[in-house]
Amino acid sequence: xxxxxxxxxxxxxxxxxxxxxxxxxxxxxxxxxxxxxxxxxxxxxxxxxxxxxxxxxxxxxxxxxxxxxxxxxxxxxxxxxxxx
Amino acid sequence: xxxxxxxxxxxxxxxxxxxxxxxxxxxxxxxxxxxxxxxxxxxxxxxxxxxxxxxxxxxxxxxxxxxxxxxxxxxxxxxxxxxxxxxxxxxxxxxxxxxxxxxxxxxxxxxxxxxxxxxxxxxxxxxxxxxxxxxxxxxxxxxxxxxxxxxxxxxxxxxxxxxxxxxxxxxxxxxxxxxxxxxxxxxxxxxxxxxxxxxxxxxxxxxxxxxxxxxxxxxxxxxxxxxxxxxxxxxxxxxxxxxxxxxxxxxxxxxxxxxxxxxxxxxxxxxxxxxxxxxxxxxxxxxxxxxxxxxxxxxxxxxxxxxxxxxxxxxxxxxxxxxxxxxxxxxxxxxxxxxxxxxxxxxxxxxxxxxxxxxxxxxxxxxxxxxxx
Ligand code: SF4
Numbered sequence: 001x002x003x004x005x006x007x008x009x010x011x012x013x014x015x016x017x018x019x020x021x022x023x024x025x026x027x028x029x030x031x032x033x034x035x036x037x038x039x040x041x042x043x044x045x046x047x048x049x050x051x052x053x054x055x056x057x058x059x060x061x062x063x064x065x066x067x068x069x070x071x072x073x074x075x076x077x078x079x080x081x082x083x084x
Numbered sequence: 085x086x087x088x089x090x091x092x093x094x095x096x097x098x099x100x101x102x103x104x105x106x107x108x109x110x111x112x113x114x115x116x117x118x119x120x121x122x123x124x125x126x127x128x129x130x131x132x133x134x135x136x137x138x139x140x141x142x143x144x145x146x147x148x149x150x151x152x153x154x155x156x157x158x159x160x161x162x163x164x165x166x167x168x169x170x171x172x173x174x175x176x177x178x179x180x181x182x183x184x185x186x187x188x189x190x191x192x193x194x195x196x197x198x199x200x201x202x203x204x205x206x207x208x209x210x211x212x213x214x215x216x217x218x219x220x221x222x223x224x225x226x227x228x229x230x231x232x233x234x235x236x237x238x239x240x241x242x243x244x245x246x247x248x249x250x251x252x253x254x255x256x257x258x259x260x261x262x263x264x265x266x267x268x269x270x271x272x273x274x275x276x277x278x279x280x281x282x283x284x285x286x287x288x289x290x291x292x293x294x295x296x297x298x299x300x301x302x303x304x305x306x307x308x309x310x311x312x313x314x315x316x317x318x319x320x321x322x323x324x325x326x327x328x329x330x331x332x333x334x335x336x337x338x339x340x341x342x343x344x345x346x347x348x349x350x351x352x353x354x355x356x357x358x359x360x361x362x363x364x365x366x367x368x369x370x371x372x373x374x375x376x377x378x379x380x381x382x383x384x385x386x387x388x389x390x391x392x393x394x395x396x397x398x399x400x401x402x403x404x405x406x407x408x409x410x411x412x413x414x415x416x417x418x419x420x421x422x423x424x425x426x427x428x429x430x431x432x433x434x435x436x437x438x439x440x441x442x443x444x445x446x447x448x449x450x451x452x453x454x455x456x457x
Contacts, residue, residue, distance in 0.1 A: 004120075005088070006087040006088070008086075017240045017241055019237065027085035027088075033201075034230070036233065036346075037229055037340055037342045037343040038340075039342060048281060048334050050226045050230065051200070051201055051223075052200055052201020052204070052230055053230040055226065055340055055343060056335075056336075058334060059334070063333040066091065069314075070100070073102075077099075
């Protein structure tokens with residue numbers, strides 16, 4: 001129940017209690033997800049969802065951060081190659 | 085799949101492993117708290133790719149595993165009633181109570197149903213006004229926003245035949261309980277990414293300072309975990325003690341404020357018993373008095389149920405990172421996923437089930453680069 005996965009918002013609407021719901025596409029599996037906790041989200045953006053609830057939008061810029069670190073690690077590893 | 089596959093790239097994983105080999109010069113013990121992370125670590129064989137001097141121990145972050153046995157027995161007592169539709173996330177259904185599990189109640193005619201979201205349980209209640217719909221609301225901070233919303237919505241819509249059986253638990257007090265124990269051997273923590281997505285990570289700053297442990301908020305994919313381990317080791321080797329955020333694509337320091345607001349409206353902090361660990365002060369949520377009408381324990385009067393654990397099961401020590409599943413004499417013998425003795429063998433987030441599933445069978449990454457073993 002704790003395995004939140006990112007999915008793309010494809011549709012948004014309000015339910016009977018006035019809560020924002022949406023259809024979210026998880027690699028082809030479309031689920032109805034509550035979007036009340038991500039009021040800033042727009043159709044086409046990615047959210048992280050847990051048990052039917054989006055708990056955050058995915059920051060697409062920050063998503064590249066780990067690859068930045070890897071690049072730095074690569075650069076450092078190169079420095080460690082001994083010179084003749 | 086976007087935002088998943090790229091974090092599983094094996095060549096990149098090997099780069100992190102090499103960086104970890106370089107940075108770790110001494111033996112260190114790191115705990116990952118979340119069962120989802122335990123699952124990834126074992127599934128991808130990350131624990132075996134690390135240098136031997138880096139030990140990973142698995143924390144109490146499997147909600148199914150820490151839900152007290154009494155509560156499972158209460159769930160079973162409620163689910164047996166003919167007027168009840170008992171709803172739950174799938175992995176709670178197989179957790180053994182003292183005598184039964186919820187699935188066997190279903191097999192004997194009980195109306196037990198798996199739901200994807202607690203809001204689906206509210207919908208079921210609206211569709212079945214003559215029945216009582218109960219949702220088994222367990223979990224960490226990650227499921228609290230959803231469970232709070234279900235109760236809030238039921239109240240808004242005047243759905244009177246809906247209630248929740250709740251045993252919500254909170255991560256920071258459990259970390260403190262582990263760190264304060266004389267047996268503690270954890271030197272650094274990977275904090276659970278999605279718990280922090282909801283609650284933020286400011287709460288961990290005083291814990292890191294008080295117990296002098298680095299804490300790195302970490303995601304769930306192999307590269308996330310490797311980077312989290314790398315960042316923790318960098319701190320340990322440099323003698324730094326900070327709360328750092330590896331999982332910046334999903335976590336902000338303050339967390340999700342609208343979610344925190346509704347949680348605070350519906351729930352209040354209370355002492356909670358953790359299966360295998362015992363009572364931890366102020367480590368969970370209960371419904372506020374304004375929402376007491378939605379409390380299944382009160383509605384069905386099951387407050388007095390008590391329970392007895394299997395004497396073979398050492399889940400308590402496993403959940404505290406003191407032992408690993410293979411240290412249990414029953415592991416893969418009397419206890420297996422088809423006939424679990426304890427909760428950690430039930431959920432895919434449980435350490436015993438993860439070890440059983442993956443260490444017995446194949447590993448996805450190779451271990452060749454690890455010259456230490
Ligand atoms: S292997 Fe089974 S009996 Fe042993 S600790 Fe794990 S759940 Fe308990």
